[in-house]
Amino acid sequence: MxxxxxxxxxxxxxxxxxxxxxxxxxxxxxxDDGPGGAVDLALGGRLLFVRDGRVASATPGAPAGPVTVSGLTCQRFYAAAGTGVCVVVRPGPVPSTYAVVVDRWGQEVRRVQSAGIPNRARVSASGRMVSWTVFVTGDSYNTGGFSTWTGILDTRTGYAVPNMENIQLYIDGKRYRSADVNYWGVTFAADDNRFYATVSTRGRTYLVEGDYGRWEARALRENAECPSLSPDGTRLVFKKRVAPESSPRPWRLHALDLATMRETPLAEPDSVDDQAAWLDDRTVMYGKGGDVWAVPADGGGAPRLLLRDAASPALATAPAGAGHTGAAASMSAR
Structure with missing residues (x-):
């Protein structure tokens, strides 16, 4: 030429x-109102989410309304009380995965290195406790070809558990040990000590209730994945397998009353493979088909569109005036 x-x-x-x-x-x-600008993670009443790989905010229930997009890039995101966790893969000769803790303006305050594909993220209501899940490959015990690593960080003490698989697990009241134990989808209670999560082992999944201070977890029931605790602490929403994975609708969202242990299928008929979040005490929201939807938590009503082209929803909340409580037990058992 x-x-x-x-x-x-x-x-x-x-x-x-x-x-x-x-x-x-x-x-x-x-x-967008301000691409690359600042998004206040503690501006109460705003819906936070990920769009095109960046954290954004909007008014709930306004699918065509104005959106503010930040410069914070994440594959998975969640925030509460002005603390956010951004799970991201950084490119390079060997790509690295990090759980990046950010302040209310999206500025990094801590990062924990992990490995794998970002999958779930949660922050406790106070902003103190942070958790994340990634899919990883290459664990020889896992015949399915992948497993999960779930980390927990106490932002007050700075103590981080990159992979919680060594937590003491009890199934049917007995101490359980197996090489194939995997955890994912942590959700925290208001005391920053109790939490719920999914554990899988030997082809079964369980909903577990955990005690962070004592570093132990006990199985509550089978077939309940990716739990999300309601703001009032009385109910869990989770995805339940209702058909084989090869079927077009293998999952169905359910709500569990923790006092009665009665579960209720939600009115969302489609299969939802997400860890739902709570919009308020009566409504849950979740990613489906590249958008964020909401549905009543009592099994009634019908799904409604919250935001288009969005994922990883979280409702922004302001930090409480009082100091943090809970999770004061010693970590020496770990």
């Missing part, structure tokens, strides 16, 4: 790329 031809190709490429840039900027301008 001659020098003139190369110059012509380069000029055309520059024009084409410039056109893409202008088109993208115009689209972003129509879609």
């Amino acid at each position: 001659s020098g003139r031809a190369r110059a012509l190709v380069l000029a055309v490429a520059v024009v084409v790329l410039a056109g893409f840039a202008v088109a993208y900027a115009a689209a972003a301008g129509r879609r």
Whole structure:
């Protein structure tokens, strides 16, 4: 190719790329109030979520309303009381996965290295306790080809557990040990000590209730995954397998009353593979089909669209004025 031809190709490429840039900027301008700007994670009443890999905020229930997009990039995200956790894979010769804890303005305050594909994230209501889950490959005991690593970080003490698989587990009241134990989908109670999660072992999944200070967990029931505790602490929403994985609808969202242990299927008929979050004490929200939806937690009503092109929903809450409580027990057992 001659020098003139190369110059012509380069000029055309520059024009084409410039056109893409202008088109993208115009689209972003129509879609967002402030792309790359600051999103206040503690601005109560705002819905936080991930769009196109960046953390954003909007008014709940306004699918076509204005959206503010930050410069914080995450594959999975959650926030409460001005503390956020951003689970992200950083590119490089060997890609690295991190759980990055951020303040209310999205500024990094701590990171914990992990490995694998970001999958779940949670922050306790006070902002003190943080958890994340990643899918990993290569564990020889796992015949399915992948397993999970779930970490927990106490932001007050700075103590981090990169993988909680060594927690003392009890099934049917007996101490349980197996090489294939995997945990995922942690959700915290208001005392920052009690939590719920999923454990899988030998082809079965269990809902477990954990005690962070004593570093132990006990199975409550089978077939309940990715729990999410209601703000009032009385109910859990989880996904339950209702059909084989090969079926078009293998999962169904259910609510569990912790006082009676009675479960209720929710009105969302589609299969939802997500850890739901609570919009309020009566409503849960979740990612489905690239959007965020909501449905009543009592089994009635019908699903409604909250936001388009969104995932990892969380309702922003302001930090409480009082100090943190709970989780004061010694960690020496670990």
